Amino acid sequence: MKQTTDFLKMKENEEKIVMLTAYDFPAAKQAEGANVDMILVGDSLGMVVLGYDSTVPVTMEDMIHHGKAVKRGAKNTFIVIDMPFMSYHLSAKDTLINGARLIQETGAHAVKLEGGDEVAQQIGALTKAGIPVVAHLGLTPQSVGVLGGYKVQGKNAEAARKLIDDARECERAGAFALVLECVPKQLAKQITEELTIPVIGIGAGKDTDGQVLVYHDVLGYGVERVPKFVKQYENLNPIIGDSLAAYSAEVKNGSFPDDCHSFKMKEEELLSLYGGKA
Numbered sequence: 259m260k261q262t263t264d265f266l267k268m269k270e271n272e273e274k275i276v277m278l279t280a281y282d283f284p285a286a287k288q289a290e291g292a293n294v295d296m297i298l299v300g301d302s303l304g305m306v307v308l309g310y311d312s313t314v315p316v317t318m319e320d321m322i323h324h325g326k327a328v329k330r331g332a333k334n335t336f337i338v339i340d341m342p343f344m345s346y347h348l349s350a351k352d353t354l355i356n357g358a359r360l361i362q363e364t365g366a367h368a369v370k371l372e373g374g375d376e377v378a379q380q381i382g383a384l385t386k387a388g389i390p391v392v393a394h395l396g397l398t399p400q401s402v403g404v405l406g407g408y409k410v411q412g413k414n415a416e417a418a419r420k421l422i423d424d425a426r427e428c429e430r431a432g433a434f435a436l437v438l439e440c441v442p443k444q445l446a447k448q449i450t451e452e453l454t455i456p457v458i459g460i461g462a463g464k465d466t467d468g469q470v471l472v473y474h475d476v477l478g479y480g481v482e483r484v485p486k487f488v489k490q491y492e493n494l495n496p497i498i499g500d501s502l503a504a505y506s507a508e509v510k511n512g513s514f515p516d517d518c519h520s521f522k523m524k525e526e527e528l529l530s531l532y533g534g535k536a
């Protein structure tokens with residue numbers, strides 16, 4: 259299994275880092291089977307598997323419940339788990355307690371939290387306590403209310419400069435990697451070149467050190483509309499829809515279950531069951 263330091267070496271060797279989200283046992287098994295370098299138990303689970311319209315309602319309990327299932331499915335893959343909304347803002351003590359719970363109770367290897375300068379203290383405290391941290395900048399979905407929607411970030415010079423400063427600050431605070439979401443590709447390239455730690459992009463172009471996508475987006479599984487930056491490698495929705503409709507139709511018309519999906523008792527057992535008594 260890869261370690262935090264291996265991701266730094268991958269950056270140095272210009273070997274791309276592949277990250278994919280997973281929220282449950284089967285997805286984690288598939289991700290590990292596909293040899294992804296890192297699995298992210300993202301708080302996007304609130305939207306793609308719990309049906310909320312943002313990541314804000316996701317709780318520590320939700321993250322731990324899903325994190326445990328992912329770990330059972332991917333025992334040999336590096337796992338990063340999102341710290342949910344407001345679990346790293348109240349106090350240094352709360353941040354450490356929540357970070358420790360996520361690591362200890364799920365068996366994940368690192369936590370991820372959103373923000374730059376304003377959470378540098380928390381990144382430092384967690385790292386000093388022995389919890390590896392991935393920073394997350396650009397479009398930070400937990401701040402959707404403040405950002406006013408899921409929009410590309412860092413489009414003007416001033417916003418871009420702030421993002422570059424924040425990225426440096428995250429590295430200085432001790433983050434071992436940075437997720438950069440929904441920013442212009444030129445800005446992502448510059449940040450990737452300026453940082454020593456690996457930058458993993460999502461909607462950030464091809465020049466970052468790695469890429470991350472949401473499992474359900476890649477597969478077209480459950481999700482209806484996906485962000486522009488998503489490449490759908492499959493569209494499972496109609497496959498699942500058609501399969502379930504066929505099952506339903508066959509139950510209704512009596513063609514399921516047939517003999518090959520049923521169990522049979524031997525004739526002599528049937529005879530002794532009914533034979534003398536009927």
Ligand SMILES: Nc1nc(=O)c2c([nH]1)NC[C@@H]1CN(c3ccc(C(=O)N[C@@H](CCC(=O)O)C(=O)O)cc3)CN21
Pocket residue numbers: 302305306313397399408409410440472474475481484485486487
């Ligand atoms: N299924 C899913 N995939 C994700 O990548 C994802 C989630 N959910 N939930 C949490 C966040 C939210 N994300 C999103 C959601 C929507 C857009 C989006 O629609 N963006 C517009 C761009 C708008 C603009 O031009 O500024 C787009 O058209 O892609 C982007 C990121 C990324 N994350």
Ligand SMILES: CC(C)C(=O)C(=O)O
Pocket residue numbers: 279298299300301302303340394437439460470472
């Ligand atoms: C989109 C990725 C980076 C994420 O934070 C999540 O899936 O929650």
Ligand SMILES: [Mg+2]
Pocket residue numbers: 300301302313340399
């Ligand atoms: Mg997230």
